[in-house]
Amino acid sequence: MxxxxxxxxxxxxxxxxxxxxxxxxxxxxxxxxxxxxxxxxxxxxxxxxxxxxxxxxxxxxxxxxxxxxxxKPDDSPNAADHTYVSRMIEHHRQALTMSALAPDRAASDGVKRLAERITAAQKPEIGAMEKWLARHPATTIPPTTAAPAAPAAGHDHGAMPGMATEQQLAELTAARGTDFDRLFLKLMTAHHEGAVTMAGEALAGGNNVAVEEMATEVVATQSAEIHRMRAMG
Incomplete structure (x- = not known):
């Protein structure tokens, strides 16, 4: 009972x-x-x-x-759901690439710990999103006017909000010490802001409960980290 x-x-x-x-x-x-x-x-x-x-x-x-x-409401994934998950995987991967530079380049222990937290959070999120894509192949996704179709392989993900350019990544890779800290916080703050924007679009136009939960988690986690990075900068 x-x-x-x-x-x-x-x-x-x-x-x-x-x-x-x-x-x-x-x-x-x-x-x-x-x-x-x-x-x-x-x-x-x-x-x-x-x-x-x-x-x-x-x-x-x-x-x-x-x-x-x-x-029970129909929560079949639509194009907004699929677009979000496909693009967010690439978005997260760039965050991991940037964070992997911190241990050998950052001067601040705070920046190093931040990079560790980002890796610890986003790596399993990528795994969850890849599993979602495996369960919901692109060919099964119904169209929607809320978002464009999911990008094909080889799509230029630099168009996604917050993504660092190749030049910016090269500059971050070459930076050391406090210069690295400053540039890392600047680029990662913009990167997180872009992720929050993408999550908001998914929450507004998507239909799948699992994607809604993933997007909500991104908004909560990355908004908190944005505030932390602004305080550090």
């Missing part, structure tokens, strides 16, 4: 737009159905039901598991 109450609390705290999906996931994860006393089917037999909270001033609804499953 305590486990059932925990599932119910999860359901009640879900976002309205994702309510039905959260219900189904919570019930399946817990391996149980929430049966409410006095809820019966047309044949008089007891039936498991799920409470769907109504909006302000509205009554709650009682849904069967079948009804909850049918009400």
């Amino acid at each position: 305590a486990k059932a109450h925990g599932v119910l609390r999860t359901v009640l705290s879900a976002r309205p737009g994702r309510f039905a999906g959260t219900v189904a996931a919570a019930v399946v994860t817990a391996g149980l159905l929430l049966t409410l006393p006095g809820c019966q089917g047309d044949d008089g037999s007891d039936r498991a039901t799920i409470v769907a909270p109504g909006g302000p001033g509205e009554k709650a609804r009682h849904l069967t598991p079948e009804e909850a499953a049918k009400a």
Whole structure:
């Protein structure tokens, strides 16, 4: 019973737009159905039901598991989702390239630790996004007017917001000491700002829950690091 109450609390705290999906996931994860006393089917037999909270001033609804499953919103990936994931992989890879320069070039321990945190966060994110792409090949993505189609192989990713140019990367590679620290913070701040912009576009135009979660994480993590880098600079 305590486990059932925990599932119910999860359901009640879900976002309205994702309510039905959260219900189904919570019930399946817990391996149980929430049966409410006095809820019966047309044949008089007891039936498991799920409470769907109504909006302000509205009554709650009682849904069967079948009804909850049918009400689950379609979160099929669209072109905005696929474009974001494809481009963000390349965006993150450049951040890893820049961060890998810090141990041998940076003068500040703070810059070195920042580079370590960026690597620790973005490397597994790349892995998660690559797995997402493997599950959702580009040929299965429906079109959308919210974003252009995903870039083909060999696309010039320098057009993405915040990406450093080849010349800037060469300058960063050649820099040492405090010059490296200054340039690293400048380039990485712009890089993070670009990532936040891309994540915002995905949140506005995408449709897939997993991509929404990834983009939300990027906004939260990289916004905090932007503030930290500005303070360091």
